[in-house]
Amino acid sequence: MGSLFRATAGFCLNDPKSESEPANFRGLEADALLHAGQARTIPAHTLLCQEGQITDRAFVVTAGQVEIAKDFAGKTRALSTFGPGSVLALMAALDGEPCAVSIRTLSDAKVVEITRASLLALLDPDQAGSASFAHDLTLVAIRRLRGATDELAHALFQALRSSPRAGRIDAACLARIQASNHAWPCVKLAA
């Protein structure tokens, strides 16, 4: 969201320049996440998570590309693609609610599959290092929540001001916000 928009709208949006640290898993925290799961090689076009279904596992992409897609009136539309370092379906894996998008591999891919139990173990206060891990994870989630709110505000602003379709929000924009809620590019992989 550009500065012109901020100035025009007078919003109280989140200024990336004010962010004091990047929202990424690095070093020990990235290692903890990757070692908490099981490495798998997945063939191209394999469904990792189906829209509307419950999953108890999240995925970290370590090689290859994945596609986020959503069903619109019976037709599946691709919304975005994510590569190595992306964490997929983490929200659905942790809260047990259905995934709002479908996630499939576009190419042969390597992923680390992490179960809900393993994720919760990483957050267990009695585990050594959990404070740092929880901090990094929370930072990523906060940035995503603020990003989603900003993007939604932007979509509303456009809908209210746009002509001749004033009063209608771009459905693709809403779907892209959902896609971003379920795929977080947040793990810095070792070179």
Added chain:
Amino acid sequence: MTYLLRNTRLFDSLTEHDRADLVHHMHERRYASGETLCTRGEHGNTMIVVVQGTLSAVVPGSNNTPREIARLGEGGVFGEMFCIDPAPRPATVVANEDATVLELGRDDLIRMRQQAPRAAAALVSAVFHGVLKRLRSVDDRIGRDLRAEHGSSPEGGTVIPRTAQADVPDPWEACFARLRGSA
């Protein structure tokens, strides 16, 4: 002072020992009736727990008159995300009456991670689960809007709810109307 944190849902998963560690790292502040705790748009990096009195969170409404969007009483908490990730405050918070609060700043949390790592992990995990719930609420709201528009497609659009259209003095208010109760 730890009993003051028992009424705060955010701290439900913390043990008594965790709460004692948390209180140890917090600062007590007193505000007179009408005094401002923080101003919308200014950089914020603290979490506030209300010990005594009530606070109001306000945003500019129609004709720039203050509009109350939340009221916090004893045990109420705000800014829990800001002590982890500082950012501009989304609302101005004022004391409705003489009030006492406990405040945890970002530097306090960093110190707590070193001195009381279990309590820090418990607190941050609790904040994480709260953020996840809010994110899910946003996601659900978007999902409902998309489903409500049968036949909606990426090329189409979804109608803004009447409630949001009716009282939309500015775009931020529209966003707030849409997210009311969820974010």
